[in-house]
Amino acid sequence: MAAWLINLLQVILFVATAPLLAGWIKILKCWSQNRKAPSIWQPYRDLAKLLRKETVVAENASWIFRAAPYVVFAVAVLAAAIVPLVAVPLPTDQMADVIVLVGLFGLARFFQALAGLDIGTAFGGMGASREMTVASLAEPAFLMVVFTLALSMSTTNLSVAIETLLHEPITVRPSFVFAALALGLVAIAETGRIPVDNPATHLELTMIHEAMVLEYSGHHLALIEWAAQIRMMIYATLLVNLFLPWGLADRWTVAALGWGTVAVAAKLAALAVVLVLAEAVLAKMRFFRVQHFLGFAYLLALLGMLTHVILEVGG
Amino acid sequence: MTTLASLYGQTIFLLSALILFTSFVMLAQSRVTALVNLFALQGFLLAVTTALVAIVENSSHLFLSAALTLGLKAVLIPLLLHWLILRMGLHRTTDEVMRPLPLLLGAASLVVFSYYITLPVVQLSELETRNIIAASTASLLLGMLLMISHRQAISHVVGFMAMENALFFSALVATHGMPLVVELGIAFDVMVAAVIFGVFFFQIRESIDSLDVDRLSRLAEREEGL
Numbered sequence: 001m002a003a004w005l006i007n008l009l010q011v012i013l014f015v016a017t018a019p020l021l022a023g024w025i026k027i028l029k030c031w032s033q034n035r036k037a038p039s040i041w042q043p044y045r046d047l048a049k050l051l052r053k054e055t056v057v058a059e060n061a062s063w064i065f066r067a068a069p070y071v072v073f074a075v076a077v078l079a080a081a082i083v084p085l086v087a088v089p090l091p092t093d094q095m096a097d098v099i100v101l102v103g104l105f106g107l108a109r110f111f112q113a114l115a116g117l118d119i120g121t122a123f124g125g126m127g128a129s130r131e132m133t134v135a136s137l138a139e140p141a142f143l144m145v146v147f148t149l150a151l152s153m154s155t156t157n158l159s160v161a162i163e164t165l166l167h168e169p170i171t172v173r174p175s176f177v178f179a180a181l182a183l184g185l186v187a188i189a190e191t192g193r194i195p196v197d198n199p200a201t202h203l204e205l206t207m208i209h210e211a212m213v214l215e216y217s218g219h220h221l222a223l224i225e226w227a228a229q230i231r232m233m234i235y236a237t238l239l240v241n242l243f244l245p246w247g248l249a250d251r252w253t254v255a256a257l258g259w260g261t262v263a264v265a266a267k268l269a270a271l272a273v274v275l276v277l278a279e280a281v282l283a284k285m286r287f288f289r290v291q292h293f294l295g296f297a298y299l300l301a302l303l304g305m306l307t308h309v310i311l312e313v314g315g
Numbered sequence: 316m317t318t319l320a321s322l323y324g325q326t327i328f329l330l331s332a333l334i335l336f337t338s339f340v341m342l343a344q345s346r347v348t349a350l351v352n353l354f355a356l357q358g359f360l361l362a363v364t365t366a367l368v369a370i371v372e373n374s375s376h377l378f379l380s381a382a383l384t385l386g387l388k389a390v391l392i393p394l395l396l397h398w399l400i401l402r403m404g405l406h407r408t409t410d411e412v413m414r415p416l417p418l419l420l421g422a423a424s425l426v427v428f429s430y431y432i433t434l435p436v437v438q439l440s441e442l443e444t445r446n447i448i449a450a451s452t453a454s455l456l457l458g459m460l461l462m463i464s465h466r467q468a469i470s471h472v473v474g475f476m477a478m479e480n481a482l483f484f485s486a487l488v489a490t491h492g493m494p495l496v497v498e499l500g501i502a503f504d505v506m507v508a509a510v511i512f513g514v515f516f517f518q519i520r521e522s523i524d525s526l527d528v529d530r531l532s533r534l535a536e537r538e539e540g541l
Contacts, residue, residue, distance in 0.1 A: 172325035174332030295416045299339065302423050307332045310430050310449045 002252055003091045010087065013261075014080040014237075018229040019043035021236065021268060028276040043229065047222050055218030058119050068115035069216065069223040075108040076227040076234075082158060083234050084241060086260035087249040088166070089159040097156040098146050101234075102139065105190070108227065109135050116212035123204065127211025130287065134196065134208065137294035138189045141182055144301035148179045149242065151308055158242075165245045174311055178304030180243040185297035187235035191228070193275065195285040196293065206284060233268075240267040323371050324443055330364045331447045334484065335426070338457040338477060342422055345409045347469045351396045354473050354480075358388030361480055365487055368444065376495045377487075383502050388480060392509050399513050400469060403520060410467040418464055422457055429453040440489065447488040455481035468519055468526040472512045479505055 023040040030037035039045075057066065082096045096104075109131065116128035146156065152175060153161040189196045192209040202210055213224050241248060247263025249256035285293065337357040344350045362385035369377035400406050412418055429452035437445050458478035462471050483501070486493045493501075516526060523530045 170322070172322065172329050174329045177329065178332070178336070292415065295419070296343075299419050299423065303332075303336060303339065303426075306423065306426050306430070307328075307335070307450070310426075311328045311332060311446045 003089075006087060006252060006257070007081065007090050007092055010085050010090070011077065011081045014083070014085050014233060015077055015226075015230060018226065018233040019047060021233050021272065022229045024269060025232075025272045025276060028272055029279070032276050032280045047226055050217075050222035050225070051219050053218045055220055057220075058215060060120065061215075062118055064111070065115050065118040065215075066220075068111045068118075069220040069227075071111045072108045073223040073227045075104050075111075076230040079104045079108075079234055080230055083237055084159050084162055084248065085237055086264050087252070087257060088163045089250075093157050093159040098149070098158050099143075099156055101158075102142055102146065105231070106135070106139065108231075112212055112224070115216075119215045121215065123211045123214050127208055127214070130208045131212055134189055134290055134294070137291055138186045138297070141294060141298040141301050142186045142190075144298060144305060145179045145183045145186065148175050148301060148304040148308055151305065152176070152312070162241055162245050162248065163250060165242070166248055166250060173308075175304040175308035176243055178300045178307060180239065182297045182301035182304060183235075183239055183242075185293065185300065187239060188275075188278075189290070189294055189297070191232045191235055194279040195282045196290055198284050206287075208287075236268050236271050237264070240264065240271055323367060327364060327367050327371070327444060328447065330360055330367065331450050331484070331488070334360050334364065334480075335450045335454050335457075338454040338461075338481075339419065339422060341473070341477060342457060342461050342464065343412065343415050343419055345411050347400055347408055347410055347467060348397065348406050350410075350470060350473050351393050351400065354396075354476060355389050355393035357477065357480055358384060358390075358393070361484055362389055364484070365492075368487060368491060371443075372491055374491065377492050379495065380483075380492055380498050383498065384483065387502055387506065388476070392476060392505070395509050395513065396469065396472070399516055403516065403526070405467075405469065405526065408467065408526075410465050410470050412464055418460070422460055425456045425460065426450075426453040429456055436489070442488070442491065444488040444491075448485060451481055451485040451488055454484065457481075466527050466529050468512075468516055468528050471528065472509075475508075476505065 020040065020043070022043045023038075026042065027037040027040055079101055081092045082090070082101060084090055084093075113128035113132055116124035116131070118124070149161060150156045152173065153164055155161055155164075188194075192199050197208040198206060199209065201207055202214075204211070209228070213221065216224055241264070244267060247260060247267070249260035334357055337353055337360065341350055341353045341357070344353060362381050365377055365381035365384055369375075369381055426449075430449040433449040433452050437448055440448070455478055458474050458481055461474035461477060465471065465474065479501070483498075492498065519528070519531075520526055
């Protein structure tokens with residue numbers, strides 16, 4: 001029972017702090033560009049404002065357009081429930097493993113793309129087409145990373161894998177280095193950061209995610225933005241908790257949970273610094289070069305798996 | 316002590332994976348200067364790996380070959396190649412690969428192939444580094460693939476040198492290094508080869524005004540249809 005309660009608390013923490021991570025990234029981004037940064041609470045204010053505003057829906061919108069924000073948000077929360085944030089093991093992990101996580105992302109993306117097509121504007125269709133192109137290239141790489149992990153840990157269950165990693169002596173695994181790099185590239189593509197997509201622009205020729213949600217307003221838009229922030233948080237948490245799991249709580253004591261929270265917060269903050277530094281030195285790439293970028297991610301994941309088979313298992 | 320030893324072993328594995336990775340990146344690289352830098356990086360990684368193996372095995376002659384690798388393959392030959400590139404004004408030339416992704420996937424299947432063919436060797440070996448034999452064979456094949464897929468003569472030379480790196484690497488992990496006399500001989504050969512290649516570059520450029528070796532397969536000097 002306590003485990004379920006902690007799991008619930010963790011989901012709430014996940015959903016509630018996702019805008020905080022977005023705010024922190026925005027602050028770092030401003031600093032890196034010598035601009036005055038908004039408050040770290042700005043994403044919360046934006047969400048609150050959007051939730052209060054009137055929601056306008058186009059005349060020819062079908063139920064898909066109306067349902068999509070709820071589906072996208074619900075899926076994001078569900079996905080957050082199976083990713084360990086501050087403590088392992090989670091009871092929800094008995095129900096869903098990391099392949100389900102990939103599937104949940106796919107479901108959310110499917111509805112978002114449908115909603116983009118639903119209104120029939122040029123931008124929505126273009127955004128949906130681009131999103132699906134990127135996704136079709138990113139998903140194999142993501143799955144390959146998952147398989148590399150599954151082979152090393154002999155499980156696809158996230159909490160079991162993280163718990164095993166937490167309890168073993170320090171081990172340098174070449175396959176994990178490649179898998180981490182590949183997952184990082186996939187995360188950049190899937191969360192729409194530079195160099196694949198620019199979240200801060202509404203320039204018609206370059207936007208991907210923004211083009212799809214252009215028709216949304218009010219609380220629909222708030223839900224979609226929030227879901228995007230949760231997705232960002234999930235990818236970041238996956239990166240830090242899988243490849244640097246130290247500090248995570250494995251007991252249900254207050255001290256351990258507190259330490260777990262502090263450790264995860266510190267790791268996520270550091271990861272945001274790395275992300276922003278990478279964005280500062282990179283330029284947005286042409287859309288037709290994205291396939292090279294994601295092909296490289298796939299190659300890294302493949303190399304991770306090969307080095308696992310060749311070097312870590314051996315003949 | 317055992318954990319320390321296992322960490323050493325794991326670091327060697329990590330470094331060899333990185334060497335394999337540099338072979339992959341070299342394959343997809345289209346700028347010749349970046350290619351030479353990657354080659355220098357590979358030489359450096361190879362030198363570090365050799366030094367680590369030397370520490371683990373406590374063999375003094377491996378230290379010498381590590382120093383030789385560092386001086387020759389990480390510093391001297393890359394500098395020589397950079398100088399050649401500058402002399403011939405090639406530092407802005409790109410050597411585009413036609414289809415980078417199929418090439419890289421083909422390279423990945425070469426890794427699987429070399430794993431398959433080295434399995435019997437690995438099963439006979441008693442050394443701790445025996446698992447790396449497949450990785451070193453793979454980087455040998457990748458060096459050859461680099462020579463096949465690129466068109467600039469400089470890339471060919473880098474591919475050739477990368478193959479030599481991979482051979483040294485295989486010797487290191489399969490038998491903990493060749494006898495010192497052989498290694499010194501090979502190092503000298505590579506040195507001489509680098510100089511001779513330099514001379515050849517000038518010759519090729521003088522005869523076809525370019526280092527694109529695809530033009531060598533054409534018989535007539537003029538473009539067809541002109």
